[in-house]
Amino acid sequence: MRVENIKTFKYTNSFGRKQQIPTIIVQKRQSELEKEGVTPPYSFFLANLNQKQYLKALYLLKRGVNYEHIQDLTTLEGDKFNQAKELVKNGLFDNFILIIASLEHDNFKKALQYKKDGLENDCLKLFAELNEEELQTAKRLMQKYFYTPLVAGNLAKLSDEQRQTAIEFLKGTEINVACDISKLNTKRQEKCKNYLEQGINQDYIVEISELDEEAEKRLPEIFSLNVGDINITDFAKMSEEEYKRAKELLALGVNPNAIYDIILIEEGAGENDEYSTYRERGYSYSTAASLSALNNFQIEALEKIIEIHPEIRDLFKEEYEVSVIQLQTDDVQEVILTRNIRAENGTRITLVQTFDGYGDKTQSRLETYKDNSTSSIMRNKTGVFKAKYDKYGQIRELTEFIQDFDTHEVIGVIQSKASNLLTGVFEAKYYDIKDIKEGNDGSVDEEIENCVLTEGIPLSSVVQNKDGSISYTEDFQMNDYSIERSYTEKKDENGKIEYSQYSYKICKIEEDDETTIMNISRSFKINQNGTTTNIINGVEYNVKYDDENKKIEINDGKNTKIIDFKTILPIFSQEIIWETIKELQVDALLTISENIKKWQYVEADNSLVDINSNIR
16 A cells, blocks of 8 residues: 555645646745745645736735635625725734625725724624614613623624524523524424533534424434534435445444545545545545545645654554644644544544654544543643543543653653632642553553542642632642642622632742742732722732723822723723723733723633734
């Protein structure tokens, strides 16, 4: 079997047309693009554009547009491309630029003005297309309920009845899904609710609710097959013969994501000469399907990595799905082999092996259980790590197997469990393990698994105090450093912090001497009159808030400073950001006043970021 012969199919560019640009011109363009910082495969795709599109690409590239978005923008013509250029001048470079540039002229002008007013990029099209009544409804929702612009704008487009339904589904879905569900009839809404309760991914519940009664009869069996939520609808709509074949392929260990395409190929509906060639070479179904989908650039990267990791050849006969990606740090590629196994008890096991151009290899095993909770174990050159997640994807337990630097034998275990009292905080213990090695199959010996049942040395812990406050403490020595950290907080019945105290000390230990290299202490308290007292490293600050004018007054006992936030807050998400600002401590407030010119609320990350600052 010679993998070097893989590259036998014709290359087509991302638009589906055969390559027309002469090779010498493509190579010259690629060199020019890479001097501008464009990395493969984007330099290859852009180099194959026609002359008109290529000139547009250079124009956008030299004005700071991310090369990941340029190819689509070059398809814009006339006024639409001029609108794209205007957006670039106004500092909009992300993946929303194509959406905004494609708007009709009047709506584009609205979107541009909203951009200047500080509206989030992901809301510009949404708000530009709202009529006056919908706009006023959106503003009312933001002011009264502190909804973000993205949520308020989408809700404003619904009827009163639909809006109420969408708000109910917002507790378990994103706004776009909640709005889609609100437009369904009552029967389908109930189905969506049931699917959510079963743990089906919210992105697929609407399409699953569209299935007819005949297809619905298959759902219980499909759920038990654990084919992945993305494949449920395809499996339900198959003919009896196709469905029978799909279950045969599942039993052989074929990746569920590839099964539908494989069936089409076998039926002749999706002719693929490369797939047939790979099957004749003895490659598995999953391998053949995934290799036939790779482009020339990915095939070349695969061939280079196989020279470094020849064991990949043997894995091609097993049911691994092969993908090739580029590492973001440089031009080195990475090959990822993924295999899915279904245990009799319903557990879905995903095995992943990655190989990169540096010669590094990583192996991981992910187990997904019936309740959608998961556990994973990963091995690489730095060690072995194991994690347990709940059904929402949050880490509940993390175990790190510490290896001896020279022998790679496991000498200790750090086990961290998520605290039930403090969100995002872990309680950790260290267990000293002697002369226990990993198994030959890459798993960790059962003795190591069970070691955490013995007594360990506490590294961190969380306790609830008599006054209802919660304290987190951390105290351990790592190499030549000792670390001591503590945090105490008390919340009101609405979950808002009334009082918090924090300290963090790091010392360097040299023989009998101990040198303090960091020592931070701070406390934050909300007073009954609505002011706050903030003590930072012994300095006491008293803070007053003017909600109407969005101003904050800070007094340290000697000097008073007033910060006017109204000028830096965006119009549409002003209230929700102001409420967050009131929870910040004095040093953060002072940093903002000195450096940030404009703020923007980012819905996707549920965080606050600056869009224009003095910080370099």
